[in-house]
Amino acid sequence: MTYQLLLPQIFLFLWAILIFIIDFVRKEKKHNLAYVALLGIVITTVLVLTSQKGELFGGMFQADSFSAYFNLIFLLTGFLTIASSVEFTQRLPSNKGEYFGLILLSMVGMMFLASAGDLLTLYVSLELTTIPLFVLASYRKDEFKSTEAGLKYLILGGISSALLLFGISLIYGLTGTTFLTEVRTTLIVRFLSTGNVGPALVLGFIFMIAGFGFKLALVPFHMWVPDVYEGAPTPITAFLSVASKATGIAAFLRVFFHAFLIFQVDWVMLMAVLAALAMIIGNIIALLQTNIKRMLAYSSIAQIGYILLGVVAASSRGVSSVAFYTFVYLFANMGAFITAIAFSHKTGSDEIKDYAGLSRRSPALAAMMAVFMLSLVGIPPLAGFMGKYYLFSAAIEQRYIWLVVIAILTSVISLYYYLNVVRQMYFQTSTEESPILMGAALKTALLICVIGVLLLGIYPNIFLNFANQAAMVFHY
């Protein structure tokens, strides 16, 4: 049965429903459903790793090395998010179980999206991804900022979907199909017969880029990010900053590299400018932040700029470097957020200045946070360096020296604010001496991130091979 290809998605979907049912029927709400959700993710990961390659529904659903790669990213991010939510959900007055069900549902959407071979599949799975996130962002209903975050995210998410849909409709109008492969061939035939593709296609590109731009938090579509990141519960912020962005990247690559790569002259320059803007604006505004979540929000805007270097390269090395960096970004960024979660559980604060003296209070936690920060800067031998090296190499191979120069200058800027956290932890002292205690789940999550950051920096071969295979899905 070829429907086996859908097994990971179907399984995770049923598991999410199972969690809703358990939460609904059980009387004693003592036990945390987080571990049930984690078990589901582990089983799904096994299913993804053992799944076959192929396509379903005439190509609407593609199960290939690209989807497998991004599925692993989504699953790992989900795993880390849920592991770091254990304590957060225990403090919730109600709806403890639904929280995990919603995360799993969002992940199902992401996993469908990574396999999308059709514009409508893509659109529907993107909606499935984001709608649970609207709810999750406003999960702390008693807090003004959380509610604000949910509402902002909802409104801007709606606008971005509308833009994307309009872009899709333009493409459909031009080609009469939503299958990416057919879109590609129809456009080529038209281009060969008439010599140009007309302004409508470029307009379609622009609307789609704007639509994806909201998901990716590209400048100038980034205004929602700081408020939503600050207001949402921190585990959800972490999930948004990694999984949601990875979704945007996967979607963008699927559409633009599958269908529009031949017309790259019409959109690559736009992406290059957006990359430069993201790196410059993200890094400069991050300098001014005093709240760790807002700082990481702007840093994530800047990080997307670096990822776009690989997109702009529009080559197999480029896609491979984007895929690789997504993993790199996952470990370092999740690690930073998990540290922030652990810290705020104990202290109730997200202010960077309150990290003062952390190296005395909790040497291990401080050391790990320092590793994450240095990895985000791109200091060897950590993963961030390996990732940036790969991205830069892809851009330089295609002679985008100017873009790489912007990238390195902004990296130097980023050093300042990332190290500001390190400075607080190591150079400042505080009267507070009590260590930051963490639960087992949180510790495990943190450990996975540190190992990931070190492994991808020192011996990345396995991940590089996966990323290379994922990149081979497209024809360059």
Place this chain on the structure above:
Amino acid sequence: MDFPILTLMIFIPFLGMILILLLKREQESAARFLAALFSFIPLVLSFILLARYDGSTSGLQFVEKYEWIPSLGITYFLGADGLSVPMLFLTALLCFVSVIYSFGDIKERVRQYFAFLLLLEVGMMGVFAALDFFLFYIFWEIVLVPMYFLIGIWGHGRKEYSAIKFFLYTLFGSLFMLVGILALYFTVEPHTLNMMVLIEKAPELARGFQLLAFVAFYIAFAVKVPIFPFHTWLPDAHVDAPTAVSVILAGILLKMGTYGFLRISYPMFPEGAIYFALPIGILALINIVYGALVCMAQKDLKKMIAYSSVSHMGYCMLGMAAITVTGISGCVFQMVSHGLITGALFLLVGVLYERAHTREISAFGGLWIKVPVYSGIMMLFCLGSLGLPGLSGFVSEFMVFVGAFPVFNVIVPLAVIGVVLTAAYFLRMIQAMFLGTFNTKWEGLTEISGREIFTVIPLAILMVGIGVYPSPLTNMIKATIENIVHLVTG
């Protein structure tokens, strides 16, 4: 040669770092002992390296090469030649000396301190042994991290400012090198990061490319040396760093810059080296004279010695810019000599500061009467630094001038002014601090301790040794330098 001596020299300090981090916070003396042990082993190994090194050829020795990240063409490739062997030895020696010196003046967060110091040694050793560009860059950058912490935590004065300034400046420079590395990687066919292959392929590179790449690498190395106008991080970092770290900064870190020029820029981009010879020569002159003039104006002893590094590294650059065998030999000789002398001077400043808690030159006077041993050692190194014949500083400066004069017959005579100025500020300092009437405020000043003498003695022996009898060192570097000059001038 199956014994992986270079790998051991690099990673034994790393092992020491791990062991120290496994200790408990209270086990301070254990941390000191482990740090001493794990910096002593590389020193022993470096003696083996010196003994086994065959100076008659310019080829690589002690080569180790393994696949590392094949999909990106990255290998683990180590080797040593006449350029790296003296630097590896200097690194091992100064690190060991720094560790021993730090027993006295580091009393807080001892475990962390020695862990960072050993990590620093890992990075520096790696820089001087790595021959794969990626590996080289990794070690180059690793150095920044422990240095940032060492200055920021255990430093004095505006330590946080100095620490971040150091990090920002050098990262700025090295990222240009990264772009240069990648551009080079994609220009050469087949793509490679192997420095030796890249040097062989250098004649195939277009002239325009060579000039651009030379500039990119120049920025990276010039920040490190430092060459005017990139030098402003140096006085801040040197002055605010704890004593042992100043020793390593001046003694080894600056040499990473000149080493980079000789290992990478000159052989790989000979067109650039020739085209920019005059500007580099002029900037070297600025370093020499400007550095010396600024020294004249200093009231703080440590700051004066910090600026004297700017001046002395100018000699290195002058000798290098000339691209003659004598000039570049003088440059390498100066790298070693400056490492020994300035390292010792920083140690001695530390000795005084620990006792007097001030570094103001004018606050002292007639110290010779009270602390004759200390004063004697200090004066010996000052004389070495100002280039007294018979000490190593003289040999290197002499070689630089002789080597550079045929090429820069205007710059060299002007640079000699720097020598006069150097003599002036050192003599003025000696006069103010050690001679004249004794300032009774320092009645309670104690003499330099046995441990402190132990740290400077090896440096003094070497300074006098290669000053009187330079040929062991010159023979060691000769073949390699002849090869470099041959590669550049063809």
